[in-house]
Amino acid sequence: xxxxxxxxxxxxxxxxxxxxxxxxxxxxxxxxxxxxxxxxxxxxxxxxxxxxxxxxxxxxxxxxxxxxxxxxxxxxxxxxxxxxxxxxxxxxxxxxxxxxxxxxxxxxxxxxxxxxxxxxxxxxxxxxxxxxxxxxxxxxxxxxxxxxxxxxxxxxxxxxxxxxxxxxxxxxxxxxxxxxxxxxxxxxxxxxxxxxxxxxxxxx
Numbered sequence: 001x002x003x004x005x006x007x008x009x010x011x012x013x014x015x016x017x018x019x020x021x022x023x024x025x026x027x028x029x030x031x032x033x034x035x036x037x038x039x040x041x042x043x044x045x046x047x048x049x050x051x052x053x054x055x056x057x058x059x060x061x062x063x064x065x066x067x068x069x070x071x072x073x074x075x076x077x078x079x080x081x082x083x084x085x086x087x088x089x090x091x092x093x094x095x096x097x098x099x100x101x102x103x104x105x106x107x108x109x110x111x112x113x114x115x116x117x118x119x120x121x122x123x124x125x126x127x128x129x130x131x132x133x134x135x136x137x138x139x140x141x142x143x144x145x146x147x148x149x150x151x152x153x154x155x156x157x158x159x160x161x162x163x164x165x166x167x168x169x170x171x172x173x174x175x176x177x178x179x180x181x182x183x184x185x186x187x188x189x190x191x192x193x194x195x196x197x198x199x200x201x202x203x204x
Contacts, residue, residue: 033047034046034047035047035110037110037112037117038112039053039115039116039117039136039137039138039144040115040138040140040141040144041055041056041057041138041141041142042054042055042056042063042136042138042144043055043056043059044110044117044119044136046107046110046119048107049066049070049105049106049107049121050065050066050070051064051065051066051072051107051119051134052064052065052066053065053136053144063144064163065163065164066162066163066164067162067163067164068164070104070105071103071104071105071162072105072161072162072163073103073105073123073132073134073148073159073160073161073162074101074102074103074123074159074160074162075101075102075103075123075130075132075150075156075158075159075160076098076099076100076101076102076156076157076158076159076160077098077099077100077153077155077156077157077158078096078097078098078099078157078158079096079097079099080094080095080096080097081094081095081096081097082094082191092191094189094191100125100126100127101125101126102123102124102125102129102130102150102156103123103124103125104123104124105121105122105123105132106121106122106124107119107120107121108120108121108122109121115137115138116135116136116137116138117135117136118133118134118135118136119133119134119135119136120132120133121134123150130150130151130152130153130156131150131151131152132148132149132150132151132159133148133149133151134146134147134148135147135148135149146161148161165184169184170182170184171183171184174188174190175190
């Protein structure tokens with residue numbers, strides 16, 4: 001059998017293209033399946049390391065969603081030095097020091113109970129890892145309570161929860177603010193002095 005040069009080049013290009021296609025196909029990441037968990041009237045949806053909360057009455061409306069970059073829980077060992085100054089003392093000087101940070105959560109498991117879901121995973125820092133637990137509890141059909149705990153290191157004293165936000169969502173309030181009405185995208189330090197102990201409940 002005589003192979004002409006043109007036929008050889010065409011066959012060679014086809015072989016290279018097939019090899020490249022096979023390599024590209026094998027390099028594609030596997031599709032991560034979504035799993036849904038009922039929490040009372042709410043639905044906790046997990047896709048990989050992302051979480052989303054909806055309600056049975058309107059499952060197309062997202063009530064809460066973890067940050068789009070996946071870094072939705074950050075735990076820190078930190079200290080804040082807060083001092084009032086001025087006459088009267090109406091201004092504050094805050095010096096915040098972060099000694100260690102754990103972030104980039106991985107979700108390892110979700111445990112379910114009646115009206116409750118516990119998300120277990122780990123956070124990663126320069127010195128190692130630490131566990132976390134994110135609890136969702138359906139207090140009523142319209143109230144979902146959450147709680148975050150660092151599991152391994154008692155010296156962790158600060159936890160941040162980062163959420164996704166739609167383009168039309170606005171944030172306002174936070175006491176008297178004389179800068180912007182909509183505080184979305186702003187860094188807004190909030191110092192709580194009075195926690196309202198007993199507010200809204202009868203005290204005997």
